[in-house]
Amino acid sequence: MDKSLYLRLRHRIQVNPNQIVRLEDVAQLVADSRTIDKVRQMEIYHVNVNDKSIKILDVMRIIEEIHLIDKNIDIQTFGPAQTIVEIVYKKKQFKPIFFIAVWLLLFLGAALAIMNFHEDVSMRVVHQKIFKTITGLDDEKPLLLQIPYSIGLGLGMILFFNHVFRKRINEEPSPLEVEMFNYQQDLDQYVIMNENKESSKNINDN
Template structure:
């Protein structure tokens, strides 16, 4: 949400009500206003209940879910697509080079060329210092294995389960939200 904006119940919670008129009245109850000097704000379920009780005194309220809502307060920035594409390109290049260097260093540490030479000699009986057929097939297999493991290239996934990357991103987002919620609560005291 943007700073200094009115937060209504419909912005922070879901609601079930038998009466349609009452339903829209409750959804439009003003809970709070976003702060201008902070990046995040916590709305507690107690604040929500108090605001509902101010409007509708004799109401039965049943709570399901979390007791706090974290609101991100952001000033909307106009960014160009060119800047976004450039940032994405630069980050992609840096990540690609970093991954390539990590793989190269790993292969040098375990001396992959010598290992593949030994395998080539065992299988064929001929000594070859740089068995290109094994090196090329190993490199292709490494790439295909990574693509298959992370399951990010194809639109249709083979399995219904999330990929390891999606799980890590979910855990990261969850931990980040918990951290921001704790810090925001601590700073509001």
């Protein structure tokens, strides 16, 4: 009887403190039903109080655990060689005062950045010259240009970030989401290389 097991580790999973991590939690499995029933509930790791927020599970250790149950299973692995186990602790209660403080900080910072940029490039003078070119009139406050420009600036930011509050305008990711994704990928790679003991060997290791 064919005992081939095709195993693909998930890139990242979330667990609760003191949870038992089983094989079906960390991997996608393809095999005959008898083989899957034999291994899918096997314990891979037990989250304990000494764990902080990240634990790395290596595919080689998982293969060893499977062979302890049945050494005749032919394991074929695909995808990543490690799974990042993120331990999710109880979230702190939301505090509106902190939200308001952060919102005001970001709002004032963005407003100052925009105003300083406009001052650096002499945007008011540019508007005055454009207004005089179009109408032939001198106006220190060409509101016919400044008001639509201000509205367009806000609409441009909405289109750039592809969100109106929590509602997404379309399915295309925004540049901020792409940068956050790249940052998360780099962070995961760093965690895998530094937290996974199986990925490195020191000169004093036996």
